[in-house]
Amino acid sequence: MSKGRFGIHGGQYIPETLMNAMLELEEAYKKYKDDPEFNKELETMLNEYAGRPSRLYYAEHMTKDLGGPKIYLKREDLNHTGAHKINNVIGQMLLAKRMGKTRVIAETGAGQHGVATATVAAMMGMECEIFMGKEDCERQALNVYRMRLLGAKVHPVESGTATLKDAVSETFREWTARIEDTHYVLGSVMGPYPFPTIVRDFQAVISKEIKQQVLEKEGRLPDAVLACVGGGSNAIGAFYNFIEDKGVRLIGCEAAGRGIDTFETAATINTGKLGIFHGMKSYFCQDEYGQIAPVYSISAGLDYPGIGPEHAYLHDIGRAEYVAVTDDEAVEAFEYLSRIEGIIPAIESAHAVAHAMKMAKTMSKDEIMVINISGRGDKDCAAIARYRGEDLYE
Amino acid sequence: MSNIKKAFENGKAFIPFITCGDPTLDTTKQAVIQMVQAGADLIELGIPFSDPTAEGPVIQEANIRALKNKITTDDVFAMVKELRQTVTIPLVFMTYANVVFSYGAERFMKNCQEVGIDGIILPDIPFEEKEEFDAVCKQYDVDLISMIAPTSEERITMIAKEANGFVYCVSSLGVTGVRSNITTDIGAMVKKVKEVNDIPCAVGFGISTPEQAEKMAKQADGVIVGSAIVKLCAAHGKAAPAEIAKYVKEMKEACLRA
Numbered sequence: 001m002s003k004g005r006f007g008i009h010g011g012q013y014i015p016e017t018l019m020n021a022m023l024e025l026e027e028a029y030k031k032y033k034d035d036p037e038f039n040k041e042l043e044t045m046l047n048e049y050a051g052r053p054s055r056l057y058y059a060e061h062m063t064k065d066l067g068g069p070k071i072y073l074k075r076e077d078l079n080h081t082g083a084h085k086i087n088n089v090i091g092q093m094l095l096a097k098r099m100g101k102t103r104v105i106a107e108t109g110a111g112q113h114g115v116a117t118a119t120v121a122a123m124m125g126m127e128c129e130i131f132m133g134k135e136d137c138e139r140q141a142l143n144v145y146r147m148r149l150l151g152a153k154v155h156p157v158e159s160g161t162a163t164l165k166d167a168v169s170e171t172f173r174e175w176t177a178r179i180e181d182t183h184y185v186l187g188s189v190m191g192p193y194p195f196p197t198i199v200r201d202f203q204a205v206i207s208k209e210i211k212q213q214v215l216e217k218e219g220r221l222p223d224a225v226l227a228c229v230g231g232g233s234n235a236i237g238a239f240y241n242f243i244e245d246k247g248v249r250l251i252g253c254e255a256a257g258r259g260i261d262t263f264e265t266a267a268t269i270n271t272g273k274l275g276i277f278h279g280m281k282s283y284f285c286q287d288e289y290g291q292i293a294p295v296y297s298i299s300a301g302l303d304y305p306g307i308g309p310e311h312a313y314l315h316d317i318g319r320a321e322y323v324a325v326t327d328d329e330a331v332e333a334f335e336y337l338s339r340i341e342g343i344i345p346a347i348e349s350a351h352a353v354a355h356a357m358k359m360a361k362t363m364s365k366d367e368i369m370v371i372n373i374s375g376r377g378d379k380d381c382a383a384i385a386r387y388r389g390e391d392l393y394e
Numbered sequence: 395m396s397n398i399k400k401a402f403e404n405g406k407a408f409i410p411f412i413t414c415g416d417p418t419l420d421t422t423k424q425a426v427i428q429m430v431q432a433g434a435d436l437i438e439l440g441i442p443f444s445d446p447t448a449e450g451p452v453i454q455e456a457n458i459r460a461l462k463n464k465i466t467t468d469d470v471f472a473m474v475k476e477l478r479q480t481v482t483i484p485l486v487f488m489t490y491a492n493v494v495f496s497y498g499a500e501r502f503m504k505n506c507q508e509v510g511i512d513g514i515i516l517p518d519i520p521f522e523e524k525e526e527f528d529a530v531c532k533q534y535d536v537d538l539i540s541m542i543a544p545t546s547e548e549r550i551t552m553i554a555k556e557a558n559g560f561v562y563c564v565s566s567l568g569v570t571g572v573r574s575n576i577t578t579d580i581g582a583m584v585k586k587v588k589e590v591n592d593i594p595c596a597v598g599f600g601i602s603t604p605e606q607a608e609k610m611a612k613q614a615d616g617v618i619v620g621s622a623i624v625k626l627c628a629a630h631g632k633a634a635p636a637e638i639a640k641y642v643k644e645m646k647e648a649c650l651r652a
Contacts, residue, residue, distance in 0.1 A: 002522045013491055013518045015448050016553070017543035017564060159454055160445060169447045176448070177568030179545060276491040276518070277445065289466050290496025291444040 004193020007316050009309035012192040014279045017176045025183075026194045028099045033201065038094065045090045046205065049123065050080045052087075054206075056213035056370070061340045068360030069223065069367035074210050076234065076374050077345065083375030084206060084234045085116040089185055091202030093120045096183035103127040103178075106185040107171040109136055109164035109230065110301035110348065111143025112375055113187030118152035128152040131171045133163040136300045143379055161294040164230070164304045168278055188231025189308035192279030196309050203237025210370055211241050218368055224249040224359070227372040228351040229322065230266070230302035232311045234374035239320060249321065251359070252311060253351040255297035256324035266295035268307040269315050269322035277305075282312040298327040298387065301348040301375075329354040331387055334377060346375030347384065397484040397512045398537055398559040401436035402594040406649040407616030408607070409596055410642055411438040411488060413456035415465030416627050419473045421634060425627070428639035430481055433646035435616065438515065441470050441489035448517040450571030452621040455628065467497050471505050478510040486513035486539065486559070491527075499527055503534040513537035513559040521553050531558075542587065543567075544578040554587040560594040561587050563614060565601065571621045573600030581613040604648035611652030619645060 003026075004010045012022060032038040046052040055075040063071045076084040096104060104126050108114030114130040121128035130147050134156040137144050147154050160166035168191075175184045186195045189203070207225070214222050225242055227235035229252035242248040254267040265271055268283050275284040277292060285293035285305040297303040314320035330347055333354035338344045345353055349372070356371045363369065377384075382392045401407050410429050414422045426437055442460035446453060474485065487506070494502045494516065506514065514536055519527055524538060531538040537559030542550050544567055554561060563583050565576045584595045597610045598618030607617045626641060627634045 012520060012522050014520060015517050015543070015564075016520050016541045016549075017545050017567060019520050019522070019549065020545045020547065159451070160458075165445065169445055172447055173450075173569045179567065273496075276495050278447070279518075284492070286492070286496060288496070290492040290494075291461060292492070 004197060006310045006313035009280065009282045009312040010193055010196060011281050012279060013276050013281065014192045015176060018179070021175070021179045022192055022194070024099065028095055029194055029198050032095060032098060038098070042091055042094055045094070046087065050086045050090060051078060052205065053209045054078050056210060056217065058217070059341050062337070065340060066357060066360040069363040069365065069369040071356065071360065072214065072222070072368065072370045073343065074206060074238065074370055074372045076206060076372060077343070077349070077376035081112070081116045081119050082378070083112040083116065083346065084203065084237060085113040085187060086120065087205055087237065088187065088199050088202040088233060089113070089116040089120045092183065092185045092198065093124055093126070096185070097124060099183065101181055101183040103182045104185050105129045105131065105171055105174055105182055106187060107164065107167040108132045108187065109167065109303060110299065110346070111136065111140040111147070111379065112301060114152070114154070115143050115146050115150070117185050118147040118150035121152065122150045130154045131157050131167045131174065133161070133167050134158045135162040136164065136167070139300050139383055140379055164300065165292065188233040189236045189310060190231040190278060190280060190306060196280070199233055200236045200240060200310060203233050204240040206234065206237035206372065207239060207241035210238065214368065214370065221245055221248055222368040222370045223247070223363065224251060224369045225372070226251045226253060226352045226356050226369065228253045228302060228348045228374060229307060229311060230255065230304045230348065231306070232308035234372055236308060236310055238372040243319060250314065250319065251355065252320055252322045253325050253355045254322055255299055255302035255351055256326045257296040257298070259326055260324045264296040266297040266303050266305065267324040268305065270324045272305070280309050282309045283307055298330065298383070299347045299351065301346070302351065323355050325351040325354045331384055333357060334380070334384055343373065344377035345373050346377050347380040349374045350377070398436065399594065401484045402560070402615050404435055406611035406652050407435035407594070407596060408433060408642065408646040408649045409436045409438060409616055409618040410434050410623050411440060411618060411620035412623055412627065413440040413442060413453060413460055414470045414473065415442060415460035415463050416456040416624070417459055417631050418463065419465060419469055421627070421632050423473055423477055424635040425638050426477055426481060428635045429642045430483055432639040432642040434483065434642050436484045436486065438486050438488045438618065438620070439470065439474065441467055441487055441493055443490040443493050446490060448569055450569040450621060452624050452628070453570050456624045467493060471509050474511060475509040484512040485510065486515060487511055488515040491516050491518045494527065499530045503530045503536050506536045507534040511536060513539050515539045515541070515562060517541065521549065542583060550583060550586040551590050554591045554593070557591055557593050560596050560616070562618070563595050563597045565597050565599045565610070570599055572602040576600055576606065576610070580610060584614050604644055607645050607648040608652045611649040617645070617649055
């Protein structure tokens, strides 16, 4: 079995043209991941630039309203650029700089990873190009403008279903054409090794902080940690430091779209099967001949037919649970959290909130639940208004 | 040991690629028969995949057209079986790992052997991941074709040592598609291969004109052309086979001049 496996998942299923780039990245990562100077620079940037640590907020009103466990919200939405994505971007950009790269490329779904990459590229003086599905460019027009404002070039991707998976394919194609000076800042815990490991390690700061913060506030670990899952970077970040703590339930919330019994879904664990795509072995939504399914979710960030290999493994061994949440449920949760706590979550994160609302009813008052609010929902307001039949002009 | 080396016995080989089922499987069949008559030495048959990440826009679109026609892996096997009643030159599949994996690698290779497929090219399976497929390929006498790229450098030796059938030399960085200029030192790549394995080397990616074919054939044992042929399918549809045959004849002649 090749490198970078999580059980049977993971690996390096990529064209030969990229193999040396992968080895170079692995070598650089191994060299710097425990390097004190690198980590000091990373920590300084996370704190001073991105605004970490993010708060662990006690959602008192939600807790009372649902009448179940004590609910805490991990506020990744308060990071600079409004989502958890910047944690990984800062890490990879520092790595890319040390590797002598002067140009970065990235895929983006909802636009959050693209904005984070464009932001840090602007700050570090690096050339930046973002690939985004044409359909997503329309769904998330504000983020497209943001990226341009930050100096990045945005390429709308028209191939395939013109969403996140096609943006990933196109970024890989671009990387194959120009490797020497370019690093691909992959935005999720997916793709070929070493990406799933690197991105996880840079996102693990989320669970590291949750653990410290909940111990400070409650003197004990939480009973459940919930996060939404597309590729799975915010979820693995929120789960990672709890994997060994068997008493903590880890729950990933997938996008069911219009329902897991329809074709308009993106719930990979719930509807997919084992396959090989985008550099990794994992679960994918696909037909009987292995053609990747045109998935659907209201959330551009979860609209992806695969899931990171480490999640596939956590599912296999039963360490994490993966549930499906529909568009309707997510939109309701989006509105609920806005009204009850004055926090507008990203529609992605609203999937985790929706499941928390259901799950809270099955838990007792002396239990503790943490929901990772991976991003803020300003970017989604126009789309949700449309979903509710209201046309907004920004 | 498969049939593949026979493709390199008629001077420098010309290897055309075609996406199966673009626009119909019957057109593909006619195109293959006419390409053989026009001098093709080996033919690469593309099994369509929804997300062909190593392809440029031309072949991506061919995949989409074929899948719109609901072409399946089983349909392609059936087509090859019919072709084998008349076609004797080596045939190889070119597709993506998930097409084989989801079909079941063992069942896939067994079918390959039964219908007479000599090899398979999987651009998303590098040396590090090949064992999973190669073990089954060997069991059913299907050569898993190894690729080397301009970025491979010191990896070439390791790859060449274990290569079967022929070595696919990727001429340029990037994805498949027509290029006006190829700057890689193909001769040096081929030399590194031959130092450790006496195996034919064919060059692909970006080649479309007879001039390029002649230049590439001088440095290797054969020339692979995909996008230029797929473009003819896109332009002429069901009338493509005759156009493709004309083109193949011209390209084979260019290879023979090398």
